[in-house]
Amino acid sequence: MNGTELILWGIACSALSGVPALFLSAKSRAGQAISVVLNAVGCGLGLAGVWSFFANGPLPVVRFPSPVAGFNFTVAVDGLSAFFLVPVLLVGGLASIYGLQYWPQDKGMPNARRLSFFLGLMTAAMALLVVAGDGLLFLFGWETMAVSALFLVAVEDHIAETRKAAWLYIAASHFATLSGFGVFALLYSQTGSFEFSTLPNVTSTAAIFMAVLGLFGFGTKAGLMPMHIWLPGAHAAAPSHVSAVMSGVMIKMGVYGVFRTASFFPEIPLSWGLVTLAVGTVSAILGVAFAIGQHDIKRLLAYHSIENIGIIVMGLGLALIGRATGRSEWVLLGICGALLHVWNHALFKSLLFFGAGSVIHSMGTRELDVMGGLGRRMPATATCFLIGAVAICGLPPLNGFVSELMIYLGLFKTIQAEPASLASAAAFAAPGLALVGALAVACFVKVYGIVFLGAGRSEEAAHAHESGLAMTGPMFVLAGCCVLIGVAPLLFAAPLEQAATTWAAAESGTSADISGLSLASLAPLVPVSIIAAILIGLLVVGTAVLLRRVRTSPSSLTWDCGYAAPSARMQYTSSSFAQWLVDLFAWALWPRVHPPKVDTLFPEDTCFESHVDDTVLNKAVRPATRFFAWLFGLSRYLQQGSLQAYLLYILVIVVGLLIWRPGG
Amino acid sequence: MFETLSIHSVIHVAVVLLFPPLLLGAVNRTKAKFGGRQGQPILQTYYDLAKLLRKESVFSETTTWVFRFGPVVGLATAFVASLIVPMGHASAPLSFAGDVILFAYVLALGRFFTMAAALDTGSAFEGMGAAREATFACLAEPVLFLGLLVLSRISGSLQMSGLLGDSVAGGWATSAAPLLLIAISWFVVLLVENCRIPFDDPNTHLELTMIHEVMVLDHSGPALGLIMYGAALKLFVFAGMIINLVLPFGTGSTLVDWLVFLLGTLLVAVIVGTVESVIARLKMAEIPKLLIGAGVVSLFAVILLLSYS
Numbered sequence: 001m002n003g004t005e006l007i008l009w010g011i012a013c014s015a016l017s018g019v020p021a022l023f024l025s026a027k028s029r030a031g032q033a034i035s036v037v038l039n040a041v042g043c044g045l046g047l048a049g050v051w052s053f054f055a056n057g058p059l060p061v062v063r064f065p066s067p068v069a070g071f072n073f074t075v076a077v078d079g080l081s082a083f084f085l086v087p088v089l090l091v092g093g094l095a096s097i098y099g100l101q102y103w104p105q106d107k108g109m110p111n112a113r114r115l116s117f118f119l120g121l122m123t124a125a126m127a128l129l130v131v132a133g134d135g136l137l138f139l140f141g142w143e144t145m146a147v148s149a150l151f152l153v154a155v156e157d158h159i160a161e162t163r164k165a166a167w168l169y170i171a172a173s174h175f176a177t178l179s180g181f182g183v184f185a186l187l188y189s190q191t192g193s194f195e196f197s198t199l200p201n202v203t204s205t206a207a208i209f210m211a212v213l214g215l216f217g218f219g220t221k222a223g224l225m226p227m228h229i230w231l232p233g234a235h236a237a238a239p240s241h242v243s244a245v246m247s248g249v250m251i252k253m254g255v256y257g258v259f260r261t262a263s264f265f266p267e268i269p270l271s272w273g274l275v276t277l278a279v280g281t282v283s284a285i286l287g288v289a290f291a292i293g294q295h296d297i298k299r300l301l302a303y304h305s306i307e308n309i310g311i312i313v314m315g316l317g318l319a320l321i322g323r324a325t326g327r328s329e330w331v332l333l334g335i336c337g338a339l340l341h342v343w344n345h346a347l348f349k350s351l352l353f354f355g356a357g358s359v360i361h362s363m364g365t366r367e368l369d370v371m372g373g374l375g376r377r378m379p380a381t382a383t384c385f386l387i388g389a390v391a392i393c394g395l396p397p398l399n400g401f402v403s404e405l406m407i408y409l410g411l412f413k414t415i416q417a418e419p420a421s422l423a424s425a426a427a428f429a430a431p432g433l434a435l436v437g438a439l440a441v442a443c444f445v446k447v448y449g450i451v452f453l454g455a456g457r458s459e460e461a462a463h464a465h466e467s468g469l470a471m472t473g474p475m476f477v478l479a480g481c482c483v484l485i486g487v488a489p490l491l492f493a494a495p496l497e498q499a500a501t502t503w504a505a506a507e508s509g510t511s512a513d514i515s516g517l518s519l520a521s522l523a524p525l526v527p528v529s530i531i532a533a534i535l536i537g538l539l540v541v542g543t544a545v546l547l548r549r550v551r552t553s554p555s556s557l558t559w560d561c562g563y564a565a566p567s568a569r570m571q572y573t574s575s576s577f578a579q580w581l582v583d584l585f586a587w588a589l590w591p592r593v594h595p596p597k598v599d600t601l602f603p604e605d606t607c608f609e610s611h612v613d614d615t616v617l618n619k620a621v622r623p624a625t626r627f628f629a630w631l632f633g634l635s636r637y638l639q640q641g642s643l644q645a646y647l648l649y650i651l652v653i654v655v656g657l658l659i660w661r662p663g664g
Numbered sequence: 665m666f667e668t669l670s671i672h673s674v675i676h677v678a679v680v681l682l683f684p685p686l687l688l689g690a691v692n693r694t695k696a697k698f699g700g701r702q703g704q705p706i707l708q709t710y711y712d713l714a715k716l717l718r719k720e721s722v723f724s725e726t727t728t729w730v731f732r733f734g735p736v737v738g739l740a741t742a743f744v745a746s747l748i749v750p751m752g753h754a755s756a757p758l759s760f761a762g763d764v765i766l767f768a769y770v771l772a773l774g775r776f777f778t779m780a781a782a783l784d785t786g787s788a789f790e791g792m793g794a795a796r797e798a799t800f801a802c803l804a805e806p807v808l809f810l811g812l813l814v815l816s817r818i819s820g821s822l823q824m825s826g827l828l829g830d831s832v833a834g835g836w837a838t839s840a841a842p843l844l845l846i847a848i849s850w851f852v853v854l855l856v857e858n859c860r861i862p863f864d865d866p867n868t869h870l871e872l873t874m875i876h877e878v879m880v881l882d883h884s885g886p887a888l889g890l891i892m893y894g895a896a897l898k899l900f901v902f903a904g905m906i907i908n909l910v911l912p913f914g915t916g917s918t919l920v921d922w923l924v925f926l927l928g929t930l931l932v933a934v935i936v937g938t939v940e941s942v943i944a945r946l947k948m949a950e951i952p953k954l955l956i957g958a959g960v961v962s963l964f965a966v967i968l969l970l971s972y973s
Binding site: 372373375376386390393394395396401404405408409412413415416420424427428430431432434435437438439441442444445446448449450453454455523524527528531534535538539542543546547549550552553554555556557558559560561566568570571572576577578579580581584 | 730758810
């Protein structure tokens with residue numbers, strides 16, 4: 001069996017993994033176990049196929065007839081597909097295992113069979129869309145993924161808020177699908193085939209439309225600001241392991257779409273690169289700014305996805321600028337940074353959502369301000385979450401640092417361009433990225449500190465319990481991957497270069513040929529390992545020495561400036577921690593504050609509330625679509641529900657057609 | 665990539681291990697002179713460190729391992745950062761393309777754990793300090809990076825030792841204005857990163873108005889010693905960067921270069937002490953304005969530099 005067949009069998013296995021359970025009782029533990037095993041096997045087969053690609057080179061292209069007459073489905077695994085396939089299969093499989101204890105079928109969790117079925121189907125659909133070699137199969141996988149995700153978001157469909165989030169998701173998702181149709185229809189009109197290939201002419205109107213649809217359509221799926229409106233609600237409403245798959249992998253399919261579209265163009269105008277870089281930078285900064293204002297742990301993580309997609313798109317923008325100006329070093333650093341960040345974000349964001357799920361499972365709420373002190377009660381979750389938090393901030397010695405370092409290096413190289421051309425404008429993204437990094441540190445210190453450190457803020461927090469092995473196991477695997485990439489990035493240089501070369505369309509002879517460059521010579525991959533070793537060594541030795549020294553130290557109350565009776569309610573909360581930063585970004589966040597009203601001499605108990613809602617959704621999209629909602633609402637008058645009325649409509653139309661004969 | 669174990673590296677590490685506490689002494693002595701006082705011995709920080717390392721710690725019952733880990737990370741990261749900055753007109757022991765990014769991010773790692781340790785105590789004061797530290801860092805980080813952009817364009821290098829090396833001397837001849845602006849805004853960064861007046865007053869009597877000191881209220885004994893030494897090291901590193909920027913001229917003699925460098929950092933400490941003596945601490949709400957101002961100044965420096973060619 002060759003690699004392509006392995007991948008296809010894996011896809012089939014995952015796609016059908018939920019089917020046996022549908023025929024078993026809704027509370028059957030065995031049913032869920034079968035789905036998990038099948039999905040894990042499917043993902044394992046797929047990963048074996050990817051391994052054979054990276055180890056032995058190109059896989060055969062497979063074509064089979066499609067339902068659309070006259071067209072074939074093409075399965076072609078290239079460097080880019082293989083690279084994206086890894087997180088899809090890894091996170092998809094792990095999420096399934098996590099679900100065993102997070103959403104146990106036999107404990108009467110709602111719609112558990114549906115969840116298993118669509119989780120497998122979505123994993124398979126995503127794998128299919130990245131291995132697709134033509135637009136039709138891509139769209140087939142894309143739509144299957146989008147619709148499966150709808151059912152996954154709406155698992156708890158008895159909650160009104162969940163239903164709302166699901167509708168918003170599917171509306172945004174279909175906007176992306178529509179753009180996808182546009183992109184591939186234009187590809188067909190330009191090249192005469194749906195198969196992926198490079199366009200003959202980039203300055204044509206069609207090519208420009210394709211680029212715009214690609215960036216903004218697929219960008220909607222990816223969650224780029226300001227098309228991100230669906231993302232926070234959907235991620236918060238879905239079960240945590242589904243959020244992990246959506247945030248870790250599904251939005252990467254949007255990124256894949258953007259990358260794939262960009263690879264169709266043999267040449268790139270400089271303006272496209274600058275626009276892409278600007279969109280990415282704005283997305284990154286505002287994404288993390290919105291994240292800081294949240295006190296729902298999952299909404300907060302969702303906004304961080306917007307930030308990280310922004311960072312990925314910054315890398316892409318840099319690579320496009322490099323292609324436009326013929327600087328192959330910029331191309332390689334930008335695209336490798338972006339691609340590695342795709343992996344990294346898939347790893348640490350899934351890890352963080354798994355960790356959040358573990359906390360929610362134990363606490364029964366997503367509200368940060370009632371948590372606290374969980375580090376003692378849930379040590380495994382706390383440790384894994386800490387690794388994810390440090391990684392997502394891009395701090396050494398973990399994986400986030402490596403990918404951000406590559407993007408930084410590329411951005412710093414642009415300022416050295418001689419003469420100071422337009423391309424130097426790109427360098428201003430570097431301080432932007434620094435701001436993003438500092439904000440991310442603030443945000444994750446807040447999350448980790450409020451959830452896991454200090455004293456418990458509620459009864460539930462005091463009685464929290466650690467999750468089982470099916471939940472902590474996947475977290476440890478992901479945490480291990482984060483450490484591995486951070487400590488030994490050189491191991492991953494080969495797949496990165498392979499994916500980058502595919503993307504840069506080397507065979508079409510672009511001006512910036514990157515095939516002769518090696519990533520290790522441009523980015524300090526070996527020094528990163530050495531620094532990681534020094535840092536870890538210093539920390540281990542330092543901690544050991546300090547702990548030995550203070551072994552016999554007494555313990556006491558927190559000193560708290562001598563106050564003898566501190567209570568848990570006096571601690572800083574997530575909102576108070578973030579207040580200053582939220583105020584600084586108030587021009588974008590529009591924070592809403594509801595202060596308590598005191599209008600009598602003896603006021604009763606009252607409460608203070610503050611929240612940061614989505615500005616784009618509330619201030620732009622809702623008002624702008626109000627007219628259309630009203631307009632389409634008018635059509636409800638036609639929907640009378642009586643047969644006579646519908647017969648009348650038919651009569652009117654027939655008469656109308658008799659009067660106006662089209663073509664005649 | 666890495667300097668072979670040269671005499672410079674040995675001196676570098678030795679200086680980093682021994683010299684920084686002297687800077688805190690210099691700051692204190694300057695402030696005492698301005699206040700008309702005798703002041704503590706200039707070596708007082710060394711005595712304090714020796715005392716703290718011998719003492720016992722008291723740990724809050726609320727805290728976990730993160731609280732004990734925080735000071736270690738703070739010191740280890742400051743140490744790694746100090747190995748990246750060139751000193752004494754020679755390349756630093758750790759030097760590779762992209763180490764400028766590592767410099768900023770390794771310090772951020774230290775900040776992450778210092779703030780986490782503060783939140784671990786469950787005290788409102790320490791939470792407040794952590795929140796302020798996080799906020800000011802967000803404003804200071806872009807200023808640092810804008811300065812790095814200017815130096816990176818002047819030197820054509822991505823290594824700290826190249827950025828702050830000989831090319832700066834040439835830079836003063838061709839593009840003095842941007843360099844001057846960067847030196848000024850980096851001094852502001854030095855003040856905020858090291859919690860100095862006008863941003864923070866480590867000596868105020870009221871915890872409510874502190875930033876860094878209030879984060880480490882609960883640390884005691886050896887852990888507090890590590891924090892104190894880490895703070896001195898950080899001040900030394902930032903002072904070193906500024907000295908590399910304004911005194912980039914080598915004399916050819918290793919000994920003289922090192923003396924110039926060390927005296928230069930002491931001079932920065934004296935200037936810090938002077939600033940602390942002659943101006944008052946800003947109102948909390950004014951601090952972001954000053955930092956944003958420094959950001960605008962450095963942005964202007966970048967644009968100015970780009971306009972030269």
